[in-house]
Amino acid sequence: MDNDTTIKTENLSKAYRSFWGRKKILALDKLNIDIKKGEIFGLLGPNGSGKTTTLKLLLGLIFPTEGRALVLGKTTNDVDVKNRIGFLPEESCFYRFLNADEILDFYGQLFKISRKERKARIDRLIEQVGLGLARKRPLRQYSKGMLRRIGIAQALINDPDLIILDEPTSGLDPIGTRETKDIILALKERRKTVLLCSHLLSDVQDICDRVAILDKGKLQISGTIDELLSSKDVVEVLIRNLSDEAISEVETFIKERHGEVISVKNSSDTLEGLFLKIYAANINNSKTDV
Amino acid sequence: MQQILIIAKQTFKEAVRNKILFVFIILGLITICCSVFMPVVGDGREKIRIVESMCFRSITFFGTLAAILLSASSIPTDIENRVLCTITTKPVQRTNIVFGKIIGFIYIIGVLLIIMGGAGYALIKFTASKQSAQGNSKLLAREKFDPYTSQVTGESVRKIGNVSWVEGGGKGTSVWKFKGLHSKDRKDGLEIEIDFLVESKKRSTRKIPINIKAVNPYTAKVLTESIEVSRNKPGLLKLGSEFLEGGEELTIVVSPENPGDFIGISSNSIRVFFGNKSFEYNFLKGLTIISSQFLLMVIIAVLGSTFLSLPVNILFCLFIFFCGNITDFMRDLSTVINVFETHEHGHGISTVLKKTNVFVVFLDYVIRKPLFLLSYILPDLKNFSVGKYFVDGINIPYKTVFMSFGYAVLYAVFCLPISFVVFRRREIA
Numbered sequence: 276m277d278n279d280t281t282i283k284t285e286n287l288s289k290a291y292r293s294f295w296g297r298k299k300i301l302a303l304d305k306l307n308i309d310i311k312k313g314e315i316f317g318l319l320g321p322n323g324s325g326k327t328t329t330l331k332l333l334l335g336l337i338f339p340t341e342g343r344a345l346v347l348g349k350t351t352n353d354v355d356v357k358n359r360i361g362f363l364p365e366e367s368c369f370y371r372f373l374n375a376d377e378i379l380d381f382y383g384q385l386f387k388i389s390r391k392e393r394k395a396r397i398d399r400l401i402e403q404v405g406l407g408l409a410r411k412r413p414l415r416q417y418s419k420g421m422l423r424r425i426g427i428a429q430a431l432i433n434d435p436d437l438i439i440l441d442e443p444t445s446g447l448d449p450i451g452t453r454e455t456k457d458i459i460l461a462l463k464e465r466r467k468t469v470l471l472c473s474h475l476l477s478d479v480q481d482i483c484d485r486v487a488i489l490d491k492g493k494l495q496i497s498g499t500i501d502e503l504l505s506s507k508d509v510v511e512v513l514i515r516n517l518s519d520e521a522i523s524e525v526e527t528f529i530k531e532r533h534g535e536v537i538s539v540k541n542s543s544d545t546l547e548g549l550f551l552k553i554y555a556a557n558i559n560n561s562k563t564d565v
Numbered sequence: 566m567q568q569i570l571i572i573a574k575q576t577f578k579e580a581v582r583n584k585i586l587f588v589f590i591i592l593g594l595i596t597i598c599c600s601v602f603m604p605v606v607g608d609g610r611e612k613i614r615i616v617e618s619m620c621f622r623s624i625t626f627f628g629t630l631a632a633i634l635l636s637a638s639s640i641p642t643d644i645e646n647r648v649l650c651t652i653t654t655k656p657v658q659r660t661n662i663v664f665g666k667i668i669g670f671i672y673i674i675g676v677l678l679i680i681m682g683g684a685g686y687a688l689i690k691f692t693a694s695k696q697s698a699q700g701n702s703k704l705l706a707r708e709k710f711d712p713y714t715s716q717v718t719g720e721s722v723r724k725i726g727n728v729s730w731v732e733g734g735g736k737g738t739s740v741w742k743f744k745g746l747h748s749k750d751r752k753d754g755l756e757i758e759i760d761f762l763v764e765s766k767k768r769s770t771r772k773i774p775i776n777i778k779a780v781n782p783y784t785a786k787v788l789t790e791s792i793e794v795s796r797n798k799p800g801l802l803k804l805g806s807e808f809l810e811g812g813e814e815l816t817i818v819v820s821p822e823n824p825g826d827f828i829g830i831s832s833n834s835i836r837v838f839f840g841n842k843s844f845e846y847n848f849l850k851g852l853t854i855i856s857s858q859f860l861l862m863v864i865i866a867v868l869g870s871t872f873l874s875l876p877v878n879i880l881f882c883l884f885i886f887f888c889g890n891i892t893d894f895m896r897d898l899s900t901v902i903n904v905f906e907t908h909e910h911g912h913g914i915s916t917v918l919k920k921t922n923v924f925v926v927f928l929d930y931v932i933r934k935p936l937f938l939l940s941y942i943l944p945d946l947k948n949f950s951v952g953k954y955f956v957d958g959i960n961i962p963y964k965t966v967f968m969s970f971g972y973a974v975l976y977a978v979f980c981l982p983i984s985f986v987v988f989r990r991r992e993i994a
């Protein structure tokens with residue numbers, strides 16, 4: 276494992292077992308990914324595809340049934356390495372009777388951050404996630420979006436090198452989403468590594484350097500956004516202010532040169548299109564399996 | 566270490582803020598206070614006894630209930646609420662999380678004990694001062710001595726079970742010997758409590774006269790007294806402390822006066838009390854023993870909570886609490902089944918079934934053996950009952966305090982490592 280790799284998984288697999296120890300669900304099937312230092316990596320997939328499972332395996336909350344994962348060069352059971360990780364869980368639930376200040380202070384203490392430093396960081400983070408007005412209210416009075424924000428703040432309390440975010444924008448309003456994306460991009464500027472998972476494609480498309488798409492626990496495809504979206508034999512020509520006659524002239528020209536016009540409309544392939552394409556292909560596959 | 570204390574503090578805070586702790590404290594205080602209004606037959610001492618016993622009972626009951634419910638629910642609730650999901654991703658050993666929780670529960674129980682114990686103590690003092698007008702209201706913590714030998718002699722001695730029967734009229738005597746009777750506080754003198762079973766050939770008599778002889782083996786000083794004893798009311802003989810002059814030993818000889826009267830004696834039929842110790846210390850010792858029981862229940866509840874779900878764990882703890890109070894009964898039950906089985910084997914028809922009686926085999930493996938085993942694995946909570954000391958006004962020996970604390974520690978030594986290992990391998994999903 277070279278210095279540049281932050282996360283590496285080798286055949287990482289997880290089968291949830293029933294109470295009696297029988298295999299129930301193969302939630303993750305032989306996942307191999309590499310995440311480099313300083314990149315924003317997006318894990319994509321429909322609900323139940325194993326994204327959260329992957330993150331929990333990386334954090335040592337659950338244990339793999341096969342394979343292994345190295346995070347910052349250590350196995351997942353290493354406690355010290357957690358000093359350098361920040362995690363936002365899928366559902367942000369905290370001690371309900373504490374207020375924002377207290378919960379951040381509690382986590383800060385677990386990291387053994389000094390009192391003065393803790394105070395400064397808490398002030399800064401609460402400002403950053405926009406909870407300045409609500410910081411003295413107990414968390415049980417918070418809305419889902421506010422809990423999400425406090426969740427992001429607690430993930431950053433230790434100024435981590437690796438930030439793992441499970442659906443960071445779920446439950447946030449558009450402004451909150453924008454702010455969260457800005458926070459993530461700011462982290463990238465400071466050479467931090469971010470691993471996030473989401474089913475919201477626009478989030479991923481906006482900020483991720485590389486993505487991996489999971490479906491039913493299997494890695495379908497991975498690479499940079501550009502790689503994934505470009506097709507080698509398809510050229511996209513974006514034209515503005517062209518009359519209809521001119522467009523048909525262009526079409527005839529292409530046909531003369533034995534090209535094939537796929538479509539002529541105001542469209543561009545998006546991640547969403549790709550996503551649906553993969554998902555549809557899988558459904559077709561499973562149909563033929565039956 | 567620092568992290569353990571942080572988690573402990575957090576656990577305590579949570580219990581305070583969701584007010585469960587106060588519900589228990591208030592319920593406990595109410596029952597303690599109710600004891601003042603209980604109607605009493607008897608003298609002032611009787612009233613104090615009732616208050617004392619109610620005080621310790623309610624501290625034990627509500628304290629144990631609070632210990633079980635709080636510590637059994639904490640970890641499962643945290644997992645359910647995904648709170649542990651974030652804490653375990655911080656650089657905290659999972660062992661420290663469990664440890665911190667336990668320390669937190671100890672804080673909580675400490676608060677409960679201080680509040681309820683303080684209230685109980687104040688109430689007992691208050692009752693005692695109110696009764697002082699009628700005299701006989703001292704808060705007792707008498708030092709109790711057991712005989713080092715006891716023997717029965719005579720022609721008509723019969724032993725049935727644990728009880729030896731001695732007939733009067735010179736046909737038998739019983740002798741108890743005590744030593745090490747020393748006390749700083751000598752002004753109250755010795756009290757000898759006599760508690761016999763009583764039978765008489767004359768059916769109508771409930772009370773029989775007996776002769777008691779107290780002997781100082783050094784000075785050969787003898788004091789003879791004749792008192793009447795009945796089955797339910799222990800006799801009491803008082804001696805001045807000067808009787809012990811020259812040594813710290815005492816011999817007591819007892820026999821019924823008339824032939825045809827019997828006394829049934831067992832090893833603890835005669836108890837000698839000498840000297841009154843501080844009630845305050847005794848109260849503290851009582852609380853220490855009770856808190857050992859709380860500790861024990863916390864440890865069991867935490868063990869359960871590392872692998873059981875919340876409702877199952879609470880049931881598990883209540884089951885252990887219940888069985889812990891009846892381990893003797895379970896042991897007896899298992900021997901009853903045993904007797905039944907050998908009986909079946911011994912006689913007539915059942916000899917035919919000797920090898921193949923499925924029912925007996927079933928009984929043996931499914932009920933008797935597990936019961937027997939359980940009665941030894943489960944904590945015997947009788948070791949922690951302190952009410953009887955206060956009702957009788959007896960000083961609790963330090964040995965008892967250490968034994969009960971040691972008992973809890975012994976369980977901790979076995980259960981905590983299991984909890985740690987189980988929790989380390991637990992998936993926090």
Ligand SMILES: Nc1ncnc2c1ncn2[C@@H]1O[C@H](COP(=O)(O)OP(=O)(O)O)[C@@H](O)[C@H]1O
Pocket residue numbers: 291292300301302320321322323324325326327328329994
């Ligand atoms: N604790 C669990 N026990 C059993 N099955 C689980 C558990 N957690 C998740 N699963 C299953 O594993 C699969 C992947 O879940 P998850 O990783 O949460 O998906 P997502 O990609 O939506 O985050 C799902 O089929 C889910 O039902």
Ligand SMILES: [Mg+2]
Pocket residue numbers: 326327328365441
């Ligand atoms: Mg998920």
